[in-house]
Amino acid sequence: MEKEKTISGNILDLQILRRLFVFAKPYQKQFYLVVFLTIALAVLTPLRPWIIQYTIDNDVAIGNYNGLVFWVIVLIVLLVAQAIVQYFHTYMSGWLGQYIIKDIRVKLFNHLQNLRLRFFDKTPIGRLVTRSVSDIETLSEVFSTGIAGIIADILQLLVILVFMFALSWQLTLVSLALLPILLFATYVFKEKVKVSFNEVRTAVSNLNAFVQEHITGMNIVQIFNAExxxxxxxxxxxxEHRKANIKGVFYYATYFPVAEIIQAGGIGLIVWYGAGSVIQEQLTLGVLIAFIMYIQMFFRPIRMIADRFNTLQMGIVASNRILDLMDSKEYIEDNGSHHPEDIEGTVKFENVWFAYNDEDWVLKDINFEVQKGEALALVGATGAGKSSVINLLTRFYEINKGTIAIDETNIREFELGNLRNHIAVVLQDVFLFSDTIYNNITLRNPDITLEKVKEAAELVGAKSFIERLPGGFDYNVMERGATLSVGQRQLISFVRAMVYDPKIIVLDEATSSVDTETEELIQEAIQKLMKGRTSIVIAHRLSTIQNADKILVLDKGEIVEEGTHETLLELDGFYTQLHQMQYKEVVS
Incomplete structure (x- = not known):
């Protein structure tokens, strides 16, 4: 498994920020409300020390009890108002973040669904899961606590400075004497934690990819004693994951005690200078108390800004990864406008060349035609290119040269969804979702009724075993259909193909993994399924395709023989050799 490389993001990457804020556009009212609440908090918070200073110097100092009571009531009202604003600010920031990432996650998942299979061939699934879940969750903090929090902290710092200079510019300068040291420590902390967080996200992605891959392939691990x-x-x-996290813990454990010491030093300077000024009656006691409160308020946002900048930094890194994935051009272009409600089903390959990688040709100059209602069989050794023919017909992959046509119309001119609606594919490795049998057959298509599903299941011969299961068609097959046998999963895949009533049927090794009794059952259903439809059958068991209208023998991506079963046997070539080999296996 290829490990993901660590990437770095720039917190001032305006291009990424602009793209992110496009997702906030549907929630402009909520966004402006958060901005308003942010400003309100920045103004309300610094009012408390000022009220306390005013009360001490103008009421407590002269024993004005009524004035003291009045300002205490004002202070209580202010605290309640601040608590209410804080509540709505926290709630709306979180609300905004969750709604935005919901939209981003939907858009990303929709994008993933439209990527071509070539992309998934080379990208670990665990890494895509990390992008869709963990990275987007990290991104939510950009909107909920990152940007809004930084703006709130900066505004609060500015308002506090205004109050401090208004009370005493001399004491303000003294109290901020240690500020450069804190700013330097904050910068170093931010840079160190940025690297640490980046390493953590990369480690999480690698961990998810490894775990997902090995759980999926657990049978291989156990069979070969590779545990x-x-x-x-x-x-x-x-x-590596642990080291990255512990590194971040170390930086946090170092920075915050240092910041506390610097803050305590600032308070000490205020007390030392301020107390002397109070004794000399150059400063009132209320101002000194207010400054002690202000310096605590002032240093706290600076400490928080460092943390919020790192949160925003990780959001930018996560955004970079998510946007890179969204920018992926690995998708099948759906520019076709041809969307017929019905088709005849004639399939034609003309001078088709195809390679998965550059010019390592898998198919070379393939030419054949299947008329409406005919059955074409593809045979050949593993790697001959049989499955590639199917992948190209359904446009899972694009051809390099040549044309593929259905009813004399190039398949690229078809609307992609319409093209695939007319083709049903039954694969050798049947994939079932962790859901009911009914939903696995219909794939949640509301146009397919339960009656239609039962009718198709009856035709295939699957209805009896389905109805014996607990819940019948509502039985949950669990992940990948683990609670069903290979034959049962195969039968369900046939029902799934039949309910969509396609004009073209593709059977890719559809009966190679079932027992003889089940195969006979399926063969009977296949005959009914193929009746009146164009069929393309890939099979290693030549006994299943002897009645095909035409058989193509592929070898190393080329058609080496074609004809009916009888005519191919008369050629005494590749097909005859395959037939004799299988006959010997059956006899032995």
Whole structure:
């Protein structure tokens, strides 16, 4: 498994920020409300020390009890108002973040669904899961606590400075004497944690990719007794994950005590200078108390800004990865406008060349035609290119040269969804979702009724075993259909193909993994399914295709023989050799 490389993002990457804020456009009212609440918090918070200073100097100092009561009531009202504003600010920031990432996650998942299979061939699924879940979750903090929090902290700092200079510019300068040290420590912390967080996200992605891949392939791991070797590999990846996290913990554990010491030093300077000024009656006690409160308020946002900048930094890194994925051009172009409600089903390959990688040709100058209602069989050794023919017909991959046509119309001119509606594919490795049998057959298509599903299941011969299951068609097959046998999964895939009533049927090794009794059952259903439809059958068992209208023999991507079963046997070539080999296997 290829490890993901660590990438770095720039917190001032305006291009990324602009693209992110496009997702906030539908929630402009909520966004402006958060901005208003942010400004309100920045103004309300610094009012408390000022009220306390005014009360001490103008009421407490002269024993004005009524004035003291009045300002206490004002202070209580202010605290309640601040609590209410804080509540709505926190709630609306979180609300905004969650709604935006919901939209981003939907857009990303929709984008993933439209990517071509070539992309998934070379991208670990665990990495895509990280993008869709963890990275987007990190991105939510950009909107909920990152940008809004930084703006709030900066505004609060500015308002506090205004109050401090208004009270005493001399004491303000003294109290900020240690500020350069804190700013330097904050900068170093931000840079160190940025690298650490970046390493953590990369480690999480690598960990997810490894775990997903090995859980999916657990049978291979166990069959070849590779548990210990894979465990050691997992320990290595997990160790990198731990080291990255501990590095971040170390920086946090170092920075915040240092910031506390610097803050305490600032308070000490205020007390030292301010107390002398109070004794000399150059400063009132209320101003000194207010400054002690202000310096605590002032240093706290600076400490928080460092943390928020790192949160925003990680959001930018996550955004970069998500946007890179969204910018992927690995999708099949759907520019076709041809969308017939019905087709005849004639399929024609003309001078088709195809390669998965550059010019390592898998198919070379393939030419054949299947008329409406005919059955074409493809045979050949593994790697001959049989499955590639199917992948090209359904446009899972694009051809390099040549044309593929249905009813004399190039398949690229078809609307992609319409093209695939007319073709049903039954694969050898049947994939079932963790859902009911009914939903696995209909794929949640509301136009397919339960009656239609039962009718198709009856035709295939699957209805009896389905109805014996607990819940019948509502039975949950679990992930990949683990609770069903290979034959049962195969039968369900046939029902799924039949309910969509396609004009072209593709059977890719559809009966190679079932027992003889089940195969006979399926063969009977296949005959009914193929009746009146164009069929393309890929099979290693030549006995299943002897009645095909035409058989193509592929070898190393080329058609080496074609004809009916009888005519191919008369040629005494590739097909005859395959037939004799299978006959010997059956006899032995």
């Amino acid at each position: 210990k070797r894979e465990l050691e590999k997992f320990k290595e990846i997990n160790r």
